Amino acid sequence: MTPDADNxxxxxxxxxxxxxxxxxxxxxxxxxxxxxxxxxxPDPAPRISHGPAKVIAICNQKGGVGKTxxxxxxxxxxxxYGRRVLLVDLDxxxxxxxxxxxxxxxLDLTVHNLLMESAVSADDVLLRTRVxxxxxxxSNIDLSAAEIQLVNEVGRxxxxxxxxxxxxxxxxxxxxxxxxxxxxxxxxxxxxxxxxIIPMECEYFSLRGLALLTDTxxxxxxxxxxxxxxxxxxxxxxxxxxxxxxxxxxxxxxVFGDKVYDTAISxxxxxxxxxxxxxxITSWAPKSSGAAAYRQLAREVIEREEG
Ligand SMILES: Nc1ncnc2c1ncn2[C@@H]1O[C@H](COP(=O)(O)OP(=O)(O)O)[C@@H](O)[C@H]1O
Ligand SMILES: [Mg+2]
Numbered sequence: 001m002t003p004d005a006d007n008x009x010x011x012x013x014x015x016x017x018x019x020x021x022x023x024x025x026x027x028x029x030x031x032x033x034x035x036x037x038x039x040x041x042p043d044p045a046p047r048i049s050h051g052p053a054k055v056i057a058i059c060n061q062k063g064g065v066g067k068t069x070x071x072x073x074x075x076x077x078x079x080x081y082g083r084r085v086l087l088v089d090l091d092x093x094x095x096x097x098x099x100x101x102x103x104x105x106x107l108d109l110t111v112h113n114l115l116m117e118s119a120v121s122a123d124d125v126l127l128r129t130r131v132x133x134x135x136x137x138x139s140n141i142d143l144s145a146a147e148i149q150l151v152n153e154v155g156r157x158x159x160x161x162x163x164x165x166x167x168x169x170x171x172x173x174x175x176x177x178x179x180x181x182x183x184x185x186x187x188x189x190x191x192x193x194x195x196x197i198i199p200m201e202c203e204y205f206s207l208r209g210l211a212l213l214t215d216t217x218x219x220x221x222x223x224x225x226x227x228x229x230x231x232x233x234x235x236x237x238x239x240x241x242x243x244x245x246x247x248x249x250x251x252x253x254x255v256f257g258d259k260v261y262d263t264a265i266s267x268x269x270x271x272x273x274x275x276x277x278x279x280x281i282t283s284w285a286p287k288s289s290g291a292a293a294y295r296q297l298a299r300e301v302i303e304r305e306e307g
Contacts, residue, residue: 115163
């Protein structure tokens with residue numbers, strides 16, 4: 001393979017053509033998109049008590065890979081299984097807030113105030129969403145100043161962790177929607193998370209940035225947050241009909257093994273439609289395959305995190 005400046009220390013190699021899963025004549029379990037046997041994830045048992053939250057950063061420095069879509073729909077699905085969920089919009093674009101129907105340009109208080117003003121608490125910024133059990137710390141373009149303002153703060157990488165700490169006991173999951181960069185805001189997310197979920201668009205060029213990302217996760221673990229781990233990689237915009245998608249999936253599984261979630265999210269226009277509707281797909285089109293996929297991902301996440 002050719003040396004790749006984007007990919008220090010991790011050989012993502014060349015794509016080889018993957019064989020489509022062979023039909024199983026022996027009646028054995030069919031194979032899923034990852035090439036592993038399809039598993040059923042049971043409906044999780046209800047929680048009797050809540051908290052302390054598992055904080056998960058939804059992270060990839062590439063834009064348009066499904067971070068925000070995954071944050072909204074995994075969050076809503078976890079909530080539908082009785083988990084208390086807080087979503088944190090850590091992208092100045094505010095797509096997470098907009099995707100949940102929040103008029104984010106008109107907000108008085110956002111994550112920016114929470115990070116920059118010690119008098120502002122998470123409760124001051126917190127919004128309930130239309131989904132039961134799903135709360136939001138919203139953002140808008142104001143947050144774009146934070147990256148520069150934070151540079152001069154003492155303990156700048158731990159600012160978000162300090163701000164979230166008082167409310168972690170109330171939630172089972174906190175999902176942080178990161179911006180498409182590995183700058184100080186994303187480092188803040190990684191510094192307060194216990195794990196990272198990487199959404200990856202099922203496309204060859206998406207493989208290239210993964211090593212830089214896993215390298216950053218390792219650096220943050222070594223220097224700021226020793227308990228940080230990679231929870232998993234969720235392949236998005238998957239199209240099982242194309243050879244290219246199957247090749248990319250096979251390569252990701254070869255490199256990351258069991259870290260790749262069994263659940264892949266297929267490409268469907270229903271997702272762009274829901275962004276316009278300002279609702280999770282799980283409530284806007286609950287019977288759609290996209291909604292079913294994110295509910296399955298939630299069951300898989302619960303099994304891995306709580307099982
Ligand atoms: N599985 C999918 N199939 C088709 N379109 C998708 C899918 N997931 C996300 N999208 C769309 O792709 C665009 C980028 O997704 P988004 O979640 O905003 O990515 P990111 O937050 O990584 O920038 C959005 O328009 C979104 O609706
Ligand atoms: Mg986004």
